[in-house]
Every structure is written in structure tokens, then in C-alpha cells.
Amino acid sequence: MIFLYSTYNELIKIALKPRSYLGLAAITGLVGIILFALKADGMSMISFVTASFEQTLRFEGEVLNGNLVAFIILQMLIVHIPLLVALVTGDLISGEAAMGTLRMLATKPISRRQLLGSKFLAGGIYTLLIVIWLGVLAVVVGRWLFGPGDLMVLNSDGLVILQENDVLWRYAGAFCVAFFALLTISNLSICLSCFSDNSIGPIVSTMAIILLFTIIGTLDVPVFDPIRPYLFTTHMASWRSFFEDPLPWESIRNSLVVLTLHHVLFVTVALFAFNRKDITV
């Protein structure tokens, strides 16, 4: 029961902290700008992409529809969401250590494991809310402004055209995988937060790790080939697999396994560190 109360406390603290709304505001602003840009000049952008296919294919209907708009938004924004997540979750322990409230909490009849668990759960719920908000803005508002239609996706294998009635469930799956990937960021930043007594350190460290792993993942150097499949950043974009036809279930499963291993690693390290952290000063 005390774990549920503690989780509720953590959610209240997140909800009443002004910085928690930075992420939601940033997503709203960025999606708004993309929607405005696509509404104003989207066709010329689409024509530029479809020009190379026009000699072999004939497009009928609205290519620039809500489903394509949602895909473009996801593609453009999903790389920025980790920063917005870490901004809140990286502060959950180190911020309290800096304020001194962690010491106050430690005098209550809640174990450190329960306290940390409630912070992981609250961080996960915040991440879920960020993803849901992005989904609402991208899919719901996108379809409302641009209308539904078939989705045309250009990926490494070529052009994939998905029928309108075959798209929504793919978005649902894509957002679930995107959430699972972002949960890794949330867990990583909370884990780093256990090692710090100031709120900036874990946020900057989380971004530095993402940057480092992304560079290792994209550098075309053979020496990194053995570790590349095991970096969580390699699997951050696995949500895109839901827009391939047929669905690469094997690849999705592999991504989920690697991400799950990272979740377990970060939570275990955090538990170990938090149980030994001096929170009395």
C-alpha cells in the first residue's frame, strides 16, 4: 500500500513541477510548427520526394494525408523526445538529494527499494504520457487537419504503400515500441540520478550516453560491428518496423529483448547504488 502511496506522491510531484510541462509544451510547439509548414507548403515537399517515381507510378488521391503527416512528425520528433524525458526523470532522485527531501523521506516507514521503485514507475508513467501526447498530436490532429488516406513510406527497401484501413493498428504498435524504447531513457536517467546530488548531472550524462552510442551506431567502422546490435540506441527507431510490409517480427522481437535487458540492467544498477547511497547529508 505504501508503494502505491509513494508512486502517487511521485506523480503529484511531477505534475506540480513546472519543468514537467516543458516537454509537453515543446512537443506541442514543434508539432504545431510541422503541421503549419506541411499545411502551407507540404505538397511541394511531397512532389520533391515522389518526382523520382512519377515515371513508373501514378499516384491517385491525397498523398499528403493525416497518416503521412503523423509518420513525418514521428520521424522528425522521436529523436528529440529523449531529452524531454530525461529533463524530468533525471531529476527524480538527484533533485531530491540536492533539496534534502530524500533524507526526510528516508525517515519514513518506506524502504529504499519501494521508494526507488515508485520513482521508476512514476518516470515510466510520465514517459507514457509524453508518448500519448505525441500520438494524439501526430495521429489525431494530423488526420483531423489533413484527412485520412493511404500511407506512403519510403524506407531502405523501397516504397511501401499501406492502405488506409491497415494503418491505425501499425501506429498503435509503433507507439508501443517507441514508448518501450523511451522507457530505456527514463530508466537510464533515473539510474544515473542515483549517483548524483545535483539535477543537471544525470540529464547531461544521459544525453552524452545517447550521443556516444548513436555515434558508435552510425559510424561505419567494422570494429564497432560486434557491439552495435547490443546498444539500446540501435533499437530506438525500431518503431519504424511497423511500417514495413510484411512486418519484420524477428527484428521487432530482437529490439524488445535488447531494450528489456537494458531496463533490467539500469534498474539493477540503480537499486545497488541507491541502497548504498548516503542520503543523510
Add this chain to the structure above:
Amino acid sequence: MSNPIVNIKHLSKHFGNFHAVQDVNITVNSGDVYGFLGPNGAGKSTTMRCMLSLIQADKGSIELFGKSIQKHRSEILSQVGCLIEKPDFYKYLSAFQNLQIFSRISGKPSTKKEILDMLEFVGLQGREKDHVSGFSHGMRQRLGIAQTLLHQPELIVLDEPTTGLDPQGIIDMRNLILRLKNEQKKTIILSSHNLSEVELICNRMVIIHKGKSIVEGEVHALLNEEEQIIRLQTSSDSMETLLAFLQNHGTAIQINDNSVEMNISKEKIPQLNAQLVHAGIPIFAIEAKRKLEDYFINLLAS
């Protein structure tokens, strides 16, 4: 037979090569206001932190309410309210919201009315919606006391609760502790290096020095309060007359041009006062000197 609430035996804790606490033994009975005395760095806070399981002791046993704190931490802490050094709160939340947060994980969540009543008890009525960021140190200290008491604990642990308070704040805090003692019959453990505070409030005490408990027992018994040092103030013209008069009542030591100090049995003070008036010696003040100060200094020196 008194009922021990806290029973600490042979407690030791070291940080690296530094022995913060060595073989400390403490017994706090139900209803006690128990003083932890000692200079800065003596080991008072470390003992309290071990007692509350905030840090692990290296040796010894700690029992609260007859149960080991290591084995029954949650159960025990739900009956304990504590304020360790300065109280820290969520500055972006109001006083009411802060109390709600701490109350939910105290083992006995409080109702809105209970929280408002507690804010009134500590003198923060009308400030419940104000953000803690705007509170003075004294107000935060009182809010700290409120979060300590909110779940109606049996045992209250206050680690240097008057540190950083102004004189009025110290008096308010002292009165608050006395109200807890007299009205609510709480068992209170109070750490302080303010000697007069301990002398005024506590009935039992331990003096800790260099990590060791030097002496433990009843404050009155330790200070031998049958005897009292008093300071008398007169005019410089009357000083010789006063010294001659006091020769019949004991040994008086002249402190300065118009003050003398003497050791006297407590019940003889009114009689001495009457005789001084009768002898026509002008006395501007008779004040009792705090004995704990001398006791403490002598003890540490020895």
C-alpha cells in the same frame, strides 16, 4: 517500573579510520524528554541516524519499542516522528501539499482536517496554501515539527531543532516541545549543544564526547539541584556591605564591581532575599546561574 522505548547497547560506528560512535549505551523510557548533549562532532547525530536506521551501525544492538530496528524498520518508523537537522521541503509545493506528501508514506495518512489542525498547532494557520520557498527558517522548522507529529507518533526525535533560529524562534520551539511533553505526553529525544535548552526541557540526558557516552541519567540528579549558584547584583557603593553580610551565609566570590556569586541551598534563597531587604542592602537582581554549563565544562575537562 518505567517502560523503555529506546534501548541502545554497545553501539559503534566508524567512517574510515574515524570512530564516530564507540560503545554508546542509551535507555529512553516512555514519557522521557531525553537530551543528547555534546559538542559539535561528538557523535550525537550519528547515534540518532543509526537509531533511525538511516545509516547502518557497525556494532551493537538498537531496539525501539522492544523490537530491533534492523528487523522491524517499517513497523517501528511508523511510530516515530523525526526531524534530523534542518527540515527540507519541496519548495515548489505549499505547506499543505508538503504535509500531504510526507503523511501518505508515514504509515497513517492524515485527513485534510488533521493537516490543517496540525498547521494550527505549530502556528502556521493561514499559511497552508503558501509555497515553502517563501517561508523563513523558523517557519520551515515549525513545518518540520508538523510533519514529525502528523501521524501521532509515540516517539519524537529532534536533532538540534533550534539551530539557526532567532531568539524568539528558540523560545517558540522550546514552548512547542514543552507542550508536546505536558499536553500530549510524548516521549521526546532531543539532541542539542544548547545547554540551557536541555536543562530547561529534559528530565534525562546523556553526554556524548568523542563518540563515547560519558554520563547518562536524571538531569536533576546529575546536576545536584539541591545546590544552586546565584548571582547577586548591587551598587558598587554597597559591595563591601554585601560581601560582609554574605560571610554568614557561605562563600561569596566577587565577579565585578557590582556582582557576586555564591553557592546556596535552593530553599534558602527566599530567606536570604528577605534578610537582604531587612538589612537595607540594595539588590538589583538575584539570578540563578545555569548549572549544566559548569557541569558540562568540568566533565569534558576531566
